[in-house]
Structures are given as structure tokens and as C-alpha cells.
Amino acid sequence: MHMSSVESSAAASASPASASPAVVRPRVRFAPSPTGFLHVGGARTALFNWLYARKYDGDFLLRIEDTDRQRSTDDSTRAIFDGLNWLGLDWDEEVVFQGANVARHHADAHRLLATGAAYRDFTPAMEIERLRAEAEARGDAYRFDRAMAELTDAETEAKLAAGEPYAIRFRVPDGTTEWPDLVHGRIAFPNKDIEDFVILRSDGTPVYNMAVVSDDIAMRITLVMRGDDHISNTPKQILLYQALGAAVPQFAHVPMIHGTDGKKLSKRHGATAVGDYQYQGLLPGAMLNFLALLGWSTGDDTEVMSLPELIRRFDTDGLHKKAAVFDTKKLEWMNGQHLLLTPLDELAALVAPAIERAGTGVAADLLARPAWFHGVLELLRVRSRTLDDIVRQASPFLTELVEFEPEAVTKQWRDAAATAELLQATHDCLAALPEWTPATMEEALRALAEARGISGGKIFQPLRVALVGGTVSPGIFEVLEYVGRERSLARLDAAVRFLQG
């Protein structure tokens, strides 16, 4: 089973195309470790795989790599499911839990041992640790020395009989291991730089690379698309595929996502869990769109895309090599764009519960008046970037009365007596209107301003404070329309009383 360099490299580079002359449905997977929440980097890797599967009518599989019992938790597994569900990244077939497959990993490792592709290493782990520490102290790179483990058959039998523990190491052949990476092109590693790595620990548990390859073969994965931090694992894995006599899949190593300081994105950069963004009122479609553009581009200037469009345009050729910095400003802008594209009834279904949670309205009541509610949403979404922005601005349309903000009062109601008189006049003018429409109100109020020899703004601004409590709002006539006649007049009354007393 030892391969020459020619054989090994040829096998690695030839397999993707030649292994299957017939058209096979692509099978890709997302394989996170359940050691935290769903990270945006993981979400993006999942997205690329998902887009690929959906575009080429393949299967997108989910595998939870829970073999590290120390760090894996059920909460994390749930968080991954939740994150994927929120984003709408649905997987095909049942979830694979890696921990359930250790028997096969174990068997595969022993198969390698039987063929001579791997060998027993009775060296105590402590001893190796010592040698490594020594080498590092000297400033040398440590590499496991195969000769150290070389035993005669008799010696092996004796140790086996004595019940001495051993790890199984893969016998790395001479030559070069290379593959045509879908994003980087040809990548090659001289095998001499790869040490005989452990595939099965002395306690019988499989090591990562063994488990991954065993599972990817069992799941019939045709393309492994993952973060480029796995590039140096790839030659080891290819060697394993070959030794196991399995077809080597294609590989695509996508770049990492960095924080604004250029370092790998971590908690100190702020929110890195997709759940954080869900909580902040982001739309999953916007998140997906933004994530897709970090590490991939269409080739033209298209930026805002719906999910179907993303599927249609996705292509591994558009994948980048360079790490991208996660820019929350652009994410927010992207969300604003998607807010505008979301059908109003969908948006209503999202905003109504959020309003109820904020305590400024009852979801069912809002949804019972779709024409009015959609109108309000139309007004607010153009000046919002998140769902939370909409909720925040919605309160003047929902409550009976509003609180007058001190800064607004200082700014727009400087002269109390004069303002009270003006607001009373405004009130009377509006109250006399036969119908409550923006056009009639605008006509009447502009006429009032002209009669008083002042600009429209001199009326609109104080009126705005009376209606919404602050100095910022949608156009004043739309506000009047959607706040409604009764409440608008009541607020004007309240403002006049406030200024007089």
C-alpha cells in the first residue's frame, strides 16, 4: 500500500474528474463542532455549501463533530440547529453525529494497520511530549521519528501480550501530495514535511483527521468546502482516502473572516454569533446576502440579492482567496436594503411580535388592521436599518398620548405662550377639516401659515413635537394620517395644556 510520489500525486489530482464519468449529484456537508454558538464564519461556510447543493440539485448534509466530549455540549448543538433554521439553511437527510461513528473510525484505522499503511507506536505519550519540549527549547521543529517505533515482530508480540498501550500512526509515504483546490488552484505538500500522524489514540479513540475522512467517505461527500484553516489538514486526509482505497473528493478552501483589526474574528470584535444578529433585528435574507459577499462575488456590481438569486448566481469560480473583514456598517446597510424588498405582509408578521415584546402594542390588533399597519411600516422602513429601528419609531403610531422630549420642547417650543396659541390654531384648523387626508391637511395648514405670514415649517415643526414628542418623524401629513384624527387632536390639546400649565 506504499505509494510512489507519482502514484500518490496522480491519484490525488485525477480523482475528482475521473472517478465518476456519470453525472453524480453533488453531496456537500457542513461539519461544525458543537463547542459554542453558530459563528458567522461557520454560517458562511454552511451557506456556500448550501448554495452549491441547491444550485446543482445536490444534497447538503449536516454533521455534528462531537468527538471532543470535553468541549461539546447539547446547548451548542441546539444553537447550531437554531442558527441554521433561522437562516433558512435546511439540510437533507438526518443529522450525522460523529460520536456515533467511532466504531467505524476505529475499524478503518485498524484496516490501515492491517494493510501496513499504518503501524503501532508503543512510545508513551509522555515521552513524545518530552522530546517535543526539548526540540522546542533548542528552537528546532519536532517531527516524530518512525525509527523510534520500529519493533521486531517478536517485540511487538511481547508488548501486545503484556497489554502495553499503543497508538496507531499513519505511515506517510514518500512523494508529494497535491490537489486542485477549487479556489486556490494546485496546492502541493512534500510528504517529507508531514509526520507520521496518529490516527487512533492509545485509548482507542480516533483522531480528527481519521474521523473526518471515515465519515466523509461514508457520507459519500463529493466536495469538501471549508475554511482555509484546514488547508494543512488536507494532505493528511488525502493520504488517508488513498490508503483506504476511496475516491478523493474535490476540495474548496474558502478564506477566513477577520475582525476590523485583521485578526481572526472573535468575541472581542463584538457580536460573532448569528444569534446575536437575529436578536438585533436583522433579516436572515440580509445576513445571508452579506455573508455571501464576504469571500465570494458575482463578478459584476450586483450586491443586493434575494436567496433565489444567490442560488442562481453562486459559483465556486467567484470564491475569493483573501480573508475578509466583517464590517457591521455594511451589514446594517444591507439589512436596510432588504427591509425595502420584503413584502409588507411578511414584514408585518416580523414586526408585530417585536412590537408586542417591546410592550407598545398587541400583535394581533396590529395584524387585524393590515391596511393601516402596512402603511405605517411603509413609512418607517425607509428610515430604518433593523427591525428594532422600526419598532422604536412605531410607538407614536401606537400609543394614546406621547411624552414631549425636553430637547424637542427647548428647540421647537421656545416661546410657550406663542406656541400654545399656534398649536391651538393648528388644532382648530385641522378639527374643521371635512376629511382627514394628507392632501386636505397640507392645503389647510399651508393656508394657515400664509395667513399668518410664516413659512410652513414654522407650523410643521412645533406640530411634529406635539404629535410624536420629538423632532424627527416621517412627513408630517403622513404622521397625521396614520396617527388618526382623534388622537392627533387629543395630542394637540395635551400640548397646549402642557405649554399653558
Add this chain to the structure above:
RNA sequence: GGCGGUAUCGUCUAGGGGACUAGGACACAGCCCUCUCAAGGCUGGAACACGGGUUCGAAUCCCGUUACCGCUACCA
């Protein structure tokens, strides 16, 4: 240290020998619109890491340097 990867405006990117006085987007600044705030429109500042080649010609190809990132475990 060794191995591998990457390198265009502050950020995301287009670009794959001449169409580049390097295009778009976010952010920023100014102007327009205007009842405020947004949205929208217009304008502006802002980049090919450095050094060698190859070529009539290089952001684009090659080599080197530098910087950054990743891996370097009986972690995943």
C-alpha cells in the same frame, strides 16, 4: 523555527498583458431635494505592499523581499 496560504481605496470588491487618468459598494465630506429625519440624485477625497525581471506594453505573468493569516498535538 518549519510548512502552507494571502497581498487593489479605511472596509467589501471589479480587474485575469493594451479598453485603467484603476470601476462599483459601505463608510466619510459637500451640494441638491425638503416640514424634521431618512430615502434618492449629484460631487469629492481615498488603493494596485516593495524590489527585480519577462514584454513594444504589467494592477494583471515570473522571481525575491516584506507584512499578515493559518497549521505545526495521542484538540477539533
